Amino acid sequence: MIEIRKVSKWYGQFQVLTDCSTRIEKGEVVVVCGPSGSGKSTLIKCVNGLESFQEGEVTVNGISVGDPKTDLPRLRSHVGMVFQHFELFPHMTITENLAIGQVKVLGRGKDEAIERGLRLLERVGLKSQAGKYPGQLSGGQQQRVAIARALAMDPICMLFDEPTSALDPEMINEVLDVMVELANEGMTMMVVTHEMGFARKVADRVIFMDQGCIVEDATKDEFFGTPRSERAQLFLSKILSH
Amino acid sequence: MSMFDNFDFSVLAPSLPFLWSGLLFTAKLTLIAMAGGIFLGTLLALARLSAITPLALAATWYVNVMRSIPLLMVILWFFLVIPLITGQPMGAENSAILTFTAFEAAYYSEIMRAGIQSVPRGQVWAGQALGMNYRQTMSYIVLPQAFRNMLPVLLTQTIILFQDTSLVYAIGAKDLLKAAEVAGKNYNRPVEMYLFVALIYFVICFSLSRLVKHLQARIAIIR
Numbered sequence: 001m002i003e004i005r006k007v008s009k010w011y012g013q014f015q016v017l018t019d020c021s022t023r024i025e026k027g028e029v030v031v032v033c034g035p036s037g038s039g040k041s042t043l044i045k046c047v048n049g050l051e052s053f054q055e056g057e058v059t060v061n062g063i064s065v066g067d068p069k070t071d072l073p074r075l076r077s078h079v080g081m082v083f084q085h086f087e088l089f090p091h092m093t094i095t096e097n098l099a100i101g102q103v104k105v106l107g108r109g110k111d112e113a114i115e116r117g118l119r120l121l122e123r124v125g126l127k128s129q130a131g132k133y134p135g136q137l138s139g140g141q142q143q144r145v146a147i148a149r150a151l152a153m154d155p156i157c158m159l160f161d162e163p164t165s166a167l168d169p170e171m172i173n174e175v176l177d178v179m180v181e182l183a184n185e186g187m188t189m190m191v192v193t194h195e196m197g198f199a200r201k202v203a204d205r206v207i208f209m210d211q212g213c214i215v216e217d218a219t220k221d222e223f224f225g226t227p228r229s230e231r232a233q234l235f236l237s238k239i240l241s242h
Numbered sequence: 243m244s245m246f247d248n249f250d251f252s253v254l255a256p257s258l259p260f261l262w263s264g265l266l267f268t269a270k271l272t273l274i275a276m277a278g279g280i281f282l283g284t285l286l287a288l289a290r291l292s293a294i295t296p297l298a299l300a301a302t303w304y305v306n307v308m309r310s311i312p313l314l315m316v317i318l319w320f321f322l323v324i325p326l327i328t329g330q331p332m333g334a335e336n337s338a339i340l341t342f343t344a345f346e347a348a349y350y351s352e353i354m355r356a357g358i359q360s361v362p363r364g365q366v367w368a369g370q371a372l373g374m375n376y377r378q379t380m381s382y383i384v385l386p387q388a389f390r391n392m393l394p395v396l397l398t399q400t401i402i403l404f405q406d407t408s409l410v411y412a413i414g415a416k417d418l419l420k421a422a423e424v425a426g427k428n429y430n431r432p433v434e435m436y437l438f439v440a441l442i443y444f445v446i447c448f449s450l451s452r453l454v455k456h457l458q459a460r461i462a463i464i465r
Contacts, residue, residue, distance in 0.1 A: 050367050077373025087368035091386050100382060101372035153372060 001026045001157055001188050002047055007056035009042060009212075016042050017053065018212045024157070029189045031199040034209035035235060040192040041084075043209065044161050047190065048072075048079045061156060077105045080150030084162040086142040088134035088149070094121065095130045098149050106153065113152070120148040124178050140171030147178055157188035164195055196240060200224060208232040253429040254438055264421025265442065267335060271417065272404045275342035279403070280396060282343065283350030288380065290355055301351070308348035314409050317341050321413045334415035338407075346403055353395050357388030394458045401450050405443065418442065 002024040009017040017039050024030050032040045045051035046058055049065045049072045058065040063075055088097050098117025102108040108116075121127050124144040126137075134142050143163055150158060160179065164172045176198050183189055183202035193199070199206055199220065206223040208216035208231070216223065216232045227233050289301035308316070320341040325331045332340075361384050369379035389396075408419040416424075422439040426432030 045367075048371060050370060073370070073373045073375045075373075076371055079371075081367075081371035083364055083368060083371075085362075085364050087362075087364040089365065089368070089383055089387075091390060101374070104378055104382060105373040149372075 001028075001061060002190065003057075003059045004043070004047070005057045005059075007043070007046060007053050007058060009039075009046070009051065009053040009055075016212050017046070020056070020209075020212075020214050022207055022214060022217050024188060024190055026188055027186045028204045029183045029187075029191065029202050030205045030207060031203040032190065032192045032207045032209060033194060033196070033199070033235070034215075038209040039212040040209050041161050044159050044190055044192050047159055048076045048081060050081075073105070077101070077153055078156050080153060080155030080158040082143070082146050082150055082158065082160045082163045084165050086134070086139070086146045086166075088142055088146055090134050092133075093130070094126070094132055094134065094137070094145055097134065097145060098152050101149065101153050117148070117152050120151050121145065124148045125174075138171060139167045140174045143167065143171075143175045144178055147175075147182075151182075157190070158182065160189065160191040160193065162192050162194075164193065194239060196224075196236075208235065210235075249434055250431055251434055251438075253425075253431045253434060257425040257429070257435065260425050261418065261421050261439065261442075264416055264418040267416055268404070268407050268418040271335075271338055271342060271407045271410065271415075272400065274339050275346050275403055275407075276400045278343035279346030279350045280354070282347035283352075284354045284385065286347060286351035287354035287358055290351070291358060305348045305351055308345055309352075313345060313406055314412060316345050317409055317412060320344070334410065334413045337413060338410040338415045338417075342403065342407065342410075346399070349399055350396065353392050353399060354388060356395075357392035358384055360391050361387045390461055393461055394454050397450065397454045397457065401447050401454075404450070405447065408443075 004020055004022050007017055007020045008015065020039075020043055022030075032044065034040050042051055046053050047060065047065065049058075049070075053066060056066075060075060060079060064070055065072070065075065088094075089100070092100065095114055095117060098121060099110065099113040102113035102116065103110055106113075118127065118130060121130060124147060126141055126144055126148075129137060129141065129145070134145070137145065147163075163179070164175050167175065172195070176195060179189070179191070179198065180202050191198070191203075203220045205217065205219055207214055208223070208227070208229070210231050215229045216227055218228070223232070224236075227236060286301045286305060289297045290305065292298050292301075317338065321334065321337045324337065324340070365383055365387065366379055369383040374382065407417055410417050411419045411423070414420065418439055422435040423432070426435035429435075
């Protein structure tokens with residue numbers, strides 16, 4: 001479904017991604033982890049073209065992201081994305097946030113879009129918040145709305161860019177629960193996160209990145225059992241020691 | 243004996259309809275220049291922030307030129323030059339409306355540019371990630387937030403614009419100030435007239451600035 005081949009990216013002289021390759025099959029859940037500044041967020045943003053790259057190729061469902069002829073908005077409309085800082089639209093109510101993409105991008109009728117949005121809102125347990133503005137919700141609630149907003153577009157896969165990093169500890173689980181449920185339903189997911197509990201529970205594979213390179217790309221059991229690289233071992237020992 | 247003993251304010255009442263027509267033109271000029279200026283200014287701001295270099299350069303050049311020339315000169319130049327280009331006179335009022343719209347667009351564009359830049363990058367990403375194209379991301383996500391963030395500043399600029407409209411006096415457009423001058427000459431009471439319209443300008447500007455304060459507190463987006 002998602003194929004990343006030898007992708008390299010530079011910011012000026014500084015290389016942020018070096019020769020990254022991996023593929024994510026339909027229904028797979030892949031967790032991307034690594035120290036901050038290792039290029040995880042940049043890599044996941046290359047998948048839907050929010051970040052450009054100079055070398056290599058990314059394809060989603062066979063469509064090349066880097067090809068200038070590709071209709072990027074169209075491609076993005078069925079690749080869901082959830083951001084670290086939620087990025088709900090603060091000037092719209094929750095209902096409007098859920099409906100706008102469906103109406104303006106997919107061309108759905110307003111009533112249909114709202115109905116679908118509210119169904120998903122109920123699914124993430126926030127139906128009573130429909131009329132509020134994002135600023136009136138807690139971080140965890142906002143992130144659940146953001147997930148519902150992405151799902152409302154009927155995505156073929158979902159990208160999560162550190163979805164719990166900006167949350168207070170007590171709110172992390174409510175978001176992870178929604179993500180676990182999604183994974184169990186068979187959604188194809190690429191998840192940048194430090195939540196190793198989540199990885200253990202639902203990941204098929206774990207990718208470990210360091211300094212812009214994919215250092216480790218292994219099944220979950222391999223990764224948590226015997227990480228091959230010293231760098232990954234060190235990283236794991238640091239975040240799993242508590 | 244106070245200085246007001248020499249004043250005769252009885253001439254104000256019969257002049258009111260005439261002053262009113264002047265005020266109407268001043269208001270019309272302000273509103274059109276505001277609406278047109280904000281619209282054009284937003285397009286200029288988008289052009290300046292665009293990745294298309296010639297477009298960005300042209301917009302930057304326009305804004306910088308307009309902001310570097312005294313308004314009074316622009317008013318006179320437009321009044322003198324446009325009839326030469328089009329080959330027909332356009333009248334002081336129309337010339338004033340065109341000049342102010344073009345001139346204020348430069349100032350409003352700087353405000354809108356700051357507004358657009360005040361919207362976090364992630365908001366653009368979120369719009370794009372939903373599949374929105376540039377136009378959709380701008381019109382549904384970025385500009386509404388930019389506009390809201392900048393509303394008090396836009397209104398403050400409009401108050402300045404309202405005061406500046408009195409400069410059209412120079413080309414003889416019949417605005418509030420011109421009406422005061424004419425009425426003052428009519429009754430040979432210029433001081434009373436100028437005092438009275440000064441009071442009108444003050445009351446309107448003061449009320450508007452109170453409104454800005456009020457808005458500032460109310461419209462802030464809850465984040």
